Amino acid sequence: GAVVSQHPSWVICKSGTSVKIECRSLDFQATTMFWYRQFPKQSLMLMATSNEGSKATYEQGVEKDKFLINHASLTLSTLTVTSAHPEDSSFYICSALQGRDEQYFGPGTRLTVT
Protein backbone atom coordinates (compact mmCIF):
# COMPACT_ATOMS: atom_id res chain seq x y z
CA GLY A 1 0.00 0.00 0.00
CA ALA A 2 0.88 3.66 -0.23
CA VAL A 3 3.28 4.98 2.39
CA VAL A 4 3.17 8.32 4.12
CA SER A 5 5.96 9.45 6.41
CA GLN A 6 6.21 12.22 8.94
CA HIS A 7 9.23 13.94 10.36
CA PRO A 8 10.01 14.28 13.14
CA SER A 9 8.21 11.50 14.97
CA TRP A 10 8.42 13.50 18.16
CA VAL A 11 9.60 16.96 19.11
CA ILE A 12 9.95 18.97 22.27
CA CYS A 13 10.09 22.72 22.00
CA LYS A 14 9.96 25.68 24.30
CA SER A 15 6.95 27.91 24.60
CA GLY A 16 7.05 30.74 22.08
CA THR A 17 9.14 28.95 19.49
CA SER A 18 7.97 27.54 16.17
CA VAL A 19 8.20 23.98 15.02
CA LYS A 20 7.82 22.50 11.54
CA ILE A 21 6.42 19.06 10.82
CA GLU A 22 6.88 17.42 7.43
CA CYS A 23 4.53 15.00 5.74
CA ARG A 24 5.71 13.07 2.70
CA SER A 25 4.03 10.64 0.38
CA LEU A 26 6.84 8.24 -0.42
CA ASP A 27 5.61 6.24 -3.36
CA PHE A 28 2.80 8.25 -4.85
CA GLN A 29 1.84 11.77 -5.71
CA ALA A 30 -0.75 13.36 -3.49
CA THR A 31 -2.72 16.28 -4.80
CA THR A 32 -4.45 16.60 -1.44
CA MET A 33 -3.06 16.21 2.04
CA PHE A 34 -4.82 16.58 5.35
CA TRP A 35 -3.67 17.57 8.81
CA TYR A 36 -5.30 16.22 11.95
CA ARG A 37 -4.70 16.79 15.63
CA GLN A 38 -5.38 14.27 18.37
CA PHE A 39 -5.35 15.02 22.08
CA PRO A 40 -4.87 12.20 24.59
CA LYS A 41 -7.79 9.79 24.76
CA GLN A 42 -9.66 11.73 22.09
CA SER A 43 -10.40 11.16 18.45
CA LEU A 44 -8.72 12.78 15.48
CA MET A 45 -9.87 16.25 14.59
CA LEU A 46 -9.39 17.57 11.09
CA MET A 47 -7.44 20.82 11.13
CA ALA A 48 -7.01 21.64 7.47
CA THR A 49 -7.06 20.37 3.92
CA SER A 50 -4.06 21.14 1.79
CA ASN A 51 -4.05 21.12 -2.00
CA GLU A 52 -0.80 21.24 -3.92
CA GLY A 53 -0.05 24.71 -5.17
CA SER A 54 -2.93 26.43 -3.43
CA LYS A 55 -3.81 27.75 -0.03
CA ALA A 56 -4.96 25.35 2.63
CA THR A 57 -8.56 25.25 3.77
CA TYR A 58 -8.84 25.41 7.53
CA GLU A 59 -11.58 23.96 9.68
CA GLN A 60 -13.62 26.25 11.82
CA GLY A 61 -11.79 27.20 14.98
CA VAL A 62 -8.32 26.46 13.62
CA GLU A 63 -6.13 29.57 13.46
CA LYS A 64 -4.53 29.73 10.05
CA ASP A 65 -1.92 32.22 11.21
CA LYS A 66 -0.84 29.89 13.97
CA PHE A 67 -0.84 26.67 11.99
CA LEU A 68 0.89 27.43 8.71
CA ILE A 69 0.48 24.83 6.02
CA ASN A 70 2.52 24.64 2.86
CA HIS A 71 1.94 22.06 0.14
CA ALA A 72 4.63 23.03 -2.30
CA SER A 73 4.96 19.73 -4.12
CA LEU A 74 2.94 16.62 -4.85
CA THR A 75 4.85 14.68 -2.24
CA LEU A 76 5.42 17.14 0.57
CA SER A 77 3.25 19.16 2.91
CA THR A 78 4.50 20.96 5.97
CA LEU A 79 2.73 22.16 9.09
CA THR A 80 4.41 24.89 11.10
CA VAL A 81 3.12 25.57 14.58
CA THR A 82 4.08 29.16 15.25
CA SER A 83 4.63 30.59 18.72
CA ALA A 84 3.79 27.27 20.26
CA HIS A 85 2.23 27.09 23.70
CA PRO A 86 1.72 24.14 26.05
CA GLU A 87 -1.89 23.81 24.93
CA ASP A 88 -0.60 23.05 21.42
CA SER A 89 0.97 19.88 22.73
CA SER A 90 -0.71 17.12 20.82
CA PHE A 91 -0.33 14.27 18.34
CA TYR A 92 -0.31 15.70 14.83
CA ILE A 93 -1.18 13.33 12.01
CA CYS A 94 -1.16 13.92 8.28
CA SER A 95 -2.77 11.94 5.53
CA ALA A 96 -2.48 11.95 1.78
CA LEU A 97 -4.99 11.20 -0.90
CA GLN A 98 -4.00 9.11 -3.88
CA GLY A 99 -6.46 9.80 -6.62
CA ARG A 100 -9.83 8.32 -5.77
CA ASP A 101 -8.25 5.84 -3.39
CA GLU A 102 -8.44 5.97 0.36
CA GLN A 103 -6.57 8.41 2.55
CA TYR A 104 -3.25 7.07 3.72
CA PHE A 105 -2.10 8.28 7.10
CA GLY A 106 1.32 9.08 8.41
CA PRO A 107 2.62 7.67 11.70
CA GLY A 108 2.05 10.94 13.52
CA THR A 109 4.25 13.50 15.27
CA ARG A 110 4.05 14.00 18.99
CA LEU A 111 4.62 17.63 19.91
CA THR A 112 5.37 18.62 23.48
CA VAL A 113 5.64 22.30 24.29
CA THR A 114 7.33 23.10 27.58
Next chain:
Amino acid sequence: DAKTTQPNSMESNEEEPVHLPCNHSTISGTDYIHWYRQLPSQGPEYVIHGLTSNVNNRMASLAIAEDRKSSTLILHRATLRDAAVYYCILSPNNNDMRFGAGTRLTVKP
Protein backbone atom coordinates in the same frame (compact mmCIF):
# COMPACT_ATOMS: atom_id res chain seq x y z
CA ASP B 1 -22.36 15.54 8.38
CA ALA B 2 -23.91 12.12 8.67
CA LYS B 3 -23.11 10.69 12.07
CA THR B 4 -22.21 7.24 13.22
CA THR B 5 -22.76 5.49 16.51
CA GLN B 6 -20.37 2.84 17.75
CA PRO B 7 -19.99 1.09 21.10
CA ASN B 8 -17.24 2.63 23.18
CA SER B 9 -15.48 -0.65 23.72
CA MET B 10 -15.60 -4.34 22.93
CA GLU B 11 -13.67 -7.38 24.00
CA SER B 12 -12.77 -10.45 22.07
CA ASN B 13 -10.81 -13.61 22.61
CA GLU B 14 -7.84 -14.33 20.44
CA GLU B 15 -8.56 -16.40 17.32
CA GLU B 16 -12.29 -15.80 17.59
CA PRO B 17 -14.34 -13.71 15.18
CA VAL B 18 -15.20 -10.14 16.10
CA HIS B 19 -18.21 -8.21 14.90
CA LEU B 20 -17.90 -4.46 15.31
CA PRO B 21 -21.22 -2.66 14.76
CA CYS B 22 -21.84 0.81 13.44
CA ASN B 23 -25.18 2.58 13.22
CA HIS B 24 -25.65 5.33 10.68
CA SER B 25 -29.37 5.94 10.36
CA THR B 26 -28.91 9.32 8.63
CA ILE B 27 -26.66 8.01 5.89
CA SER B 28 -27.22 9.62 2.51
CA GLY B 29 -27.32 7.82 -0.79
CA THR B 30 -23.86 8.97 -1.79
CA ASP B 31 -22.11 8.17 1.49
CA TYR B 32 -19.53 5.45 1.48
CA ILE B 33 -18.91 3.57 4.72
CA HIS B 34 -15.23 3.65 5.61
CA TRP B 35 -13.48 1.77 8.39
CA TYR B 36 -10.12 2.73 9.78
CA ARG B 37 -8.28 1.51 12.84
CA GLN B 38 -5.68 3.15 15.00
CA LEU B 39 -3.13 1.34 17.08
CA PRO B 40 -1.69 3.17 20.09
CA SER B 41 0.56 6.09 19.17
CA GLN B 42 0.18 5.47 15.46
CA GLY B 43 -1.71 7.03 12.60
CA PRO B 44 -4.96 5.45 11.43
CA GLU B 45 -4.81 2.52 9.07
CA TYR B 46 -7.32 1.88 6.31
CA VAL B 47 -9.30 -1.30 6.83
CA ILE B 48 -12.13 -1.46 4.32
CA HIS B 49 -14.90 0.55 2.71
CA GLY B 50 -18.13 -0.08 0.86
CA LEU B 51 -21.24 1.51 -0.53
CA THR B 52 -24.07 -1.02 -0.73
CA SER B 53 -22.73 -4.51 -1.22
CA ASN B 54 -20.78 -6.51 1.32
CA VAL B 55 -17.04 -6.28 0.85
CA ASN B 56 -14.16 -8.58 1.65
CA ASN B 57 -10.44 -7.98 1.71
CA ARG B 58 -7.44 -9.58 3.32
CA MET B 59 -7.97 -7.68 6.55
CA ALA B 60 -11.68 -7.89 7.15
CA SER B 61 -15.20 -8.14 5.81
CA LEU B 62 -17.81 -5.40 5.76
CA ALA B 63 -21.45 -6.35 6.01
CA ILE B 64 -23.85 -3.56 5.08
CA ALA B 65 -27.52 -3.71 6.00
CA GLU B 66 -29.96 -3.63 3.15
CA ASP B 67 -31.31 -0.23 4.21
CA ARG B 68 -27.69 0.94 4.76
CA LYS B 69 -28.55 2.30 8.19
CA SER B 70 -26.04 0.04 9.85
CA SER B 71 -22.94 -1.94 9.05
CA THR B 72 -20.68 -4.45 10.72
CA LEU B 73 -16.96 -4.85 10.44
CA ILE B 74 -15.98 -8.48 10.78
CA LEU B 75 -12.54 -9.65 11.80
CA HIS B 76 -12.60 -13.35 11.11
CA ARG B 77 -9.91 -14.38 13.57
CA ALA B 78 -8.84 -11.75 16.04
CA THR B 79 -5.19 -11.56 16.95
CA LEU B 80 -3.48 -9.53 19.63
CA ARG B 81 -2.30 -7.18 16.87
CA ASP B 82 -5.91 -6.33 16.09
CA ALA B 83 -6.28 -4.51 19.40
CA ALA B 84 -6.98 -0.94 18.34
CA VAL B 85 -9.59 1.77 18.11
CA TYR B 86 -11.85 1.12 15.13
CA TYR B 87 -13.53 4.04 13.44
CA CYS B 88 -16.58 3.89 11.21
CA ILE B 89 -16.81 6.97 9.00
CA LEU B 90 -19.33 8.11 6.43
CA SER B 91 -18.15 10.18 3.52
CA PRO B 92 -19.29 10.67 -0.06
CA ASN B 93 -15.67 10.87 -1.12
CA ASN B 94 -12.24 10.54 0.37
CA ASN B 95 -11.81 14.24 0.95
CA ASP B 96 -13.95 14.59 4.02
CA MET B 97 -13.17 12.15 6.79
CA ARG B 98 -14.61 13.03 10.22
CA PHE B 99 -13.56 10.71 12.98
CA GLY B 100 -15.94 9.89 15.81
CA ALA B 101 -15.02 8.28 19.10
CA GLY B 102 -14.68 4.81 17.62
CA THR B 103 -14.72 1.44 19.34
CA ARG B 104 -11.77 0.34 21.43
CA LEU B 105 -11.24 -3.35 20.79
CA THR B 106 -9.43 -5.39 23.39
CA VAL B 107 -8.24 -8.85 22.40
CA LYS B 108 -7.63 -11.30 25.21
CA PRO B 109 -5.12 -14.10 24.80
